[in-house]
Amino acid sequence: MVNKYLRAVAYICPYCSGITEMNINIFSFSGDSAVYLKCNDKICRESIGMITPHDDKYKISLLCPLCDEVHTYTISKASLWSLDYLSFSCPNSGIDIFFSGERKRVLDAVNENNRMLDELADEYERRQSELSLKSRIVDLLKKKSQHNKVRCKCGSSNVKLFDFQDKTFIRCSECGREFSITASYEVADKLSDDSTFIF
Numbered sequence: 001m002v003n004k005y006l007r008a009v010a011y012i013c014p015y016c017s018g019i020t021e022m023n024i025n026i027f028s029f030s031g032d033s034a035v036y037l038k039c040n041d042k043i044c045r046e047s048i049g050m051i052t053p054h055d056d057k058y059k060i061s062l063l064c065p066l067c068d069e070v071h072t073y074t075i076s077k078a079s080l081w082s083l084d085y086l087s088f089s090c091p092n093s094g095i096d097i098f099f100s101g102e103r104k105r106v107l108d109a110v111n112e113n114n115r116m117l118d119e120l121a122d123e124y125e126r127r128q129s130e131l132s133l134k135s136r137i138v139d140l141l142k143k144k145s146q147h148n149k150v151r152c153k154c155g156s157s158n159v160k161l162f163d164f165q166d167k168t169f170i171r172c173s174e175c176g177r178e179f180s181i182t183a184s185y186e187v188a189d190k191l192s193d194d195s196t197f198i199f
Contacts, residue, residue: 004081004082005025005026005027005081006023006024006025007023007024007025007080007081007100007101007102008021008022008023008099008100008101008102008103008106008107009021009022009023009024009037009051009098009099009100009106010022010098010099010100010106010107010109010110011037011048011049011062011097011098011099012065012097013039013041013044013046013048013065014046014048014063014064014065014068015039015044015046015048016039016041016043016044016046017065018039018040018041018044019110019114020037020038020039020040020041020048021040021103021106021107021110022040023103024051026081029051029053029058032053033053034050034051034052034053035050035051036049036050037049037050037051037062048062048063049061049062049063049070053077056076056077056078057074057075057076057077058074058075058076058077058080059072059073059074060072060073060074060075060088060098062088062097062098064090064092064097065097066090066092066093066095066097067090067092067093069092071088071090071091071097073088073098080100083100083101084101084102084105085099085100085101085102085105085106085109086099086100086101087099087100087109095113095116095117095120096109096113099113130166130183133183133184133185133188134166134168134183136188137168137181137183137187137188137191138161138163138168140188140191140192141161141168141170141181141191141197142161144191144196144197145157145159145161149194149195149196149197150170150196150197150199151196151197151198151199152172152174152175152177152198152199153177153198153199154172154174154175154177156172156173156174156175158172158173158174159171159172159173160173166182166183167180167181167182168180168181168183169181170199172199177199179199
């Protein structure tokens with residue numbers, strides 16, 4: 001019977017990004033006291049939120065590690081203790097930030113969530129790198145253009161630069177010829193020298 005009122009909860013610390021997993025039981029709320037959610041990292045130990053009983057419900061307040069806002073969720077007491085698994089997500093990102101239920105289900109969900117967050121972080125880093133490279137290429141083209149070192153095959157150096165989606169385009173104002181440049185380190189290296197870029 002006591003096991004029915006034992007749940008694992010896990011959450012992500014917005015300060016150190018660590019995962020805290022702890023057990024709560026019906027006696028954690030004796031006298032209608034709140035359960036405080038703290039990071040269990042030995043150095044961090046920051047307070048992240050709380051679970052507060054109120055009538056036949058629990059209010060879960062949690063500082064979000066993704067958007068830095070405090071999110072509040074309400075769940076019935078019956079649901080908290082009877083559901084094998086439940087999670088709450090950041091309403092801004094849709095990513096789960098609080099997990100509760102049977103320990104194995106919670107740990108599996110946390111591991112899957114971590115995998116997804118790692119993929120998102122890798123994608124963000126890749127995208128930032130691409131944007132930085134693209135910005136560098138545009139700057140190099142602008143500098144060359146200011147010194148008449150970007151020329152069309154027709155001989156004109158009267159060119160315009162513009163962006164569309166992931167590419168930078170050069171358009172000759174004389175003949176209308178267009179040339180697209182996809183950001184790459186090879187292109188950046190080619191534009192870095194003092195030669196005239198002909199398209």
